Amino acid sequence: AKNTTSLVTKCEIGESLEEFLTKATTDKALIRLMMCMGEALRTIAFKVRTASCGGTACVNSFGDEQLAVDLLANKLLFEALTYSHFCKYACSEEIPELQDMGGPAEGGFSVAFDPLDGSSIVDTNFTVGTIFGVWPGDKLTGVTGRDQVAAAMGIFGPRTTYVLALKDIPGTHEFLLLDEGKWQHVKDTYEIGEGKMFSPGNLRATFDNPEYDKLINYYVREKYTLRYTGGMVPDVNQIIVKEKGIFTNVASPSAKAKLRLLFEVAPLGFLIEKAGGYSSDGQKSVLDKVIENLDDRTQVAYGSKNEIIRFEETLYGSS
Ligand code: AHG
Ligand code: MN
Ligand code: MN
Ligand code: MN
DSSP: OOOOOOOOSSSSOOOBHHHHHHHSSOHHHHHHHHHHHHHHHHHHHHHHHHHHOEEEEEETTTTTEEEEEHHHHHHHHHHHHHHSSSSSEEEEEEOOOOEEEEOOOOTOOOEEEEEEEGGGGGGTTOEEEEEEEEEEOOOSSSGGGGGGGGEEEEESSSSSSEEETTSSSSEEEEEEEEETSSSEEEEEEEOOOOOEEEEEEEEGGGGGGGHHHHHHHHHHHHTTTTOOOOOOHHHHEEEHHTTOOOEEEOOOOSSOOOBBIIIIHHHHHHHHHHHHHHSSSSSGGGSBBOOOOOOOBEEEEEEEEHHHHHHHEEEEEOO
């Protein structure tokens, strides 16, 4: 056969992150914040390549061992938020208390983030990521995920991407980090269709949650494709990129909910729903859950409309 390999190595040319944001919103403060977070993601992407995967002998308030890279990413993100000048309060999985970042409450934002999601799979060289949600003003409790003005994840895999959604515009939008350091717009997702792909987290809960066990058996019986990495960021990103599938992380009496509503579940819920997908805690959208405490945890599913209907019916339906 004829060799048709070309030397083209870059994705097709799209607009830059700044061009995109300028068209997407008139809120200059939000544009600045999203650009500053992009800078931090770029630095984290480089740092995770060579940083130690070792522990720090410290444990966060969730009981997770903190790695050096967790704390490094955490520091870079707090610095980026200070530098943006538009962040009032920030808090993170590693510091789940409000930190005053010096920005205004009026016209400014409060930001919650998971600096490094999947820190236990850094050593295995699996894809890891950063998650953040942006709320208007000075409140991160007594609000819901639906109140976010923006949410995003940074994804550090073979490619580094910045996947974001803004309240003002439909869709979830993917930007690729180019060699020269710029973010280039490469994809939009507006719909999540049906397709047999599942990403079952906290499978240990099937031991004493018969409904979850029944749901998993359904996927196996129906010959769904298993795609689970143990990192919520790549697991949820694949639903947005492939535009199909379901991610579940269900609790049981012996395997309690692990995922954090404010730092993980609500921002990813915003990204999934903006992408045309659905989310649920078993009974309702995770975007309708009031964040009572900064460290609230919840079970969650993200996916297409029919997958979320099946999830809710199997877990809490009458039949
Ligand atoms: P983190 O690394 O930020 O503490 O969170 C990791 C989360 C999430 O990415 C993943 O879905 C889940 O932990 C997996 O938990 P288990 O490995 O305990 O099942
Ligand atoms: Mn952790
Ligand atoms: Mn996490
Ligand atoms: Mn984390």
